[in-house]
Amino acid sequence: MNSTDTQRPETASRPKRELALVSRSTYLKERALQYLFFACAFLAVVTVVLIFAFTMLQAAPVFTDIGLANFFSLDWAPTEGRFGILSLAAGSALVTAGALVLGVPLGVGTAVYLTEIASARVRAIISPAVDLLAGIPSIIYGFFGMVIIRPFVAEISGGLGFGALTAWLVLAIMIVPTITTLTIDALRSIPMGIREAGFAMGATKWQVIYKVVLPAARFGIVDAIVLGMGRAIGETMAVLMVVGNAPVIPDSVASPISTLTSQIALDMSYSSGLHRTALFGMGVVLFIISASLVGIVRMLSKKRKG
Template identity: 70%
Template structure:
């Protein structure tokens, strides 16, 4: 009896696994992770506050009516941005008109047509194209595309047409990658159903796959639009910088971003306030685009939440439509007809109303497919299929050719200047001769400092979102803030960095100011990739650890993060590549002094700014080519290393 009565009293003591101190530690860590996640929210709020604060004279002294007028002439007291806003719209619409068909065609080719090896090569080219710095695109447009446009139009080559070509090349990788993700998310069964109905590959793509991936493609286009609106340095180098409504596609014009970059260096007073007002407008546009994308994504998720029966029925209808089959009834007869009994291939209602036997769906499909396979119809269908497959192949070839052309252009002209003296030498004369060693050091210095600031915050924020957060308004707002932060135009981030870090905090034009601004740009990239990496770790590993008595933080720190490290490293490497190629942010936060920085408060000149100065002023084009080549090699190396880490992680996850 004593044994049986003592067992229940000992059981609660044996189940007590977590002490009060451990619970307090876990709560403190959770709050720390939440604080890191809220950094994105704080950054977005501060960006709006500081840019708006600097733009208050636009409301109090200039007036919104005059601010949204056509005349931009600061020397005469006119600060109207309507022509600049129109210029941004013109270059965005034109670049989308050229870039979207090429990007979607390339994505369709890679996911629906190309073999695995060819798709791997072309997708690598697309990824590398995404890593090319914007200043290199501008350099390419200035040296190669502008003279071609000048010969075709008889002008100087500066204007909307040149900008369209440059921006179209820039947005193709973004739209292609996101469209590929949308197409790959479509179940293979839908394609198989379409092929089983006799549809060609083109009919399946056009009438089944693309409609099913419509929302994802729209999201990709909207994000590409945000990239085009927010681009600064590439546009600045080829747009012509004339703040007027252009007379034609070959006439110079200006955009919001290019005008800010052009005027910021010498502006003051109301002129500078108007530039910050442009920054507010750009920020509102980017935040609105992110809101649109998130709304579309939520609608897409709602659509995915339908029942399997309705999704299967929609897939069947799409496949039947792809095969050229139509019913006399506008809707599926099974949705509105009374209860029916199948008799062979005929459908007979079992109501009291006497109706004539109706041809069954199976028999009708067979008959129409037989009619569609006639010699004339089949020949036309095959010709159309071959033609469109050729179009998609061309899109893939063009995307690869553009990358080869850009790399070849820079390599052929930059290799002759490459030498140890150029890489490790010191600039001479007016900083246009000699080597570029100080610019390399400044670039690596500010990037390393930004990484040290960004990575801990981003990783801990991702841990909160993936392991601790519960779905609600706070988490939704954090994700919205992170997406907004990733879409903020670089020139707006530069204005914010100048207002907060350079002036308000008193860091001046320094490595620290530039690193803090770059860290905010890197933050959403590392956050998103880290969260995805953590979520990819199988749940059963966590359950096993919990079953052994581990705490939440022990599971995260000892199991989850080490398992997800290769993919986390991939995101960090991609963010480093983005920081190395950034121009507009460091233009207003680091300065342009040619010196070797020692402390974080020292100024410096990164490679992107050095390339912009050399190319834009035309003082030493050979040095510009060499700087562009070295910059591209560094960024492409980071991107290839990121792809290697990603493939290695995928191989390990499969047990290879």
């Protein structure tokens, strides 16, 4: 037997000895970190469940004492025992729809420009400005809408300037950062080879953008729009300051209205009894709407991956 054969078992067992050098304390630390991260994720799930359970518990008298017929009616007059939220829901839908009509083209257009057209120098100026819009407190948007936009709307409409039109302009600005950022991520996920294939076939830059890149990123853009919709539906302070807070079906887009979120913020400080219950019922409705939007985004993400 030569020396090579005698050394082979020692060489084969060396990886096992090296693996055994991992100390027990290191192993315990890694396990502890694993459990810690799991606890953080589990806490997020538990928090959502507890919030929904608490809100549902507080809103339970809507089914027993108020009644669904009264709750889903048009007349909101808590002092007279009428708790209809349909006019408020209509106000939320009107405000959100108008904000999307104005904000989606602006947000997607900004994302396309920054991703496909702008030079590095221009991108370095515009991108921080868009990010800054996301960091501005909503109360500042409300002040801007009330002091700058409302007088302009009042001048062109002949009214006070409070209403859906003013809220549209304010919310459109507020949802631009969300839509722009997520659309940029969707556009950047498209491989450069797809663009080069379009150019190789003789397409111009604009043809590649709207016939190749945008269709390829459509699922990501829809995700951005849905999340922007959630941002518009859930906005409270800015909307509270510019809509006029009149819980009625408006005559025009320049007439005062109220939304679910603004009415909750307006009434919660002094409400009691069934009035407070109805406000929690609005919270349940908003929670269901938000959960539905998240579900839509998840479905679209799975479809895109599939």
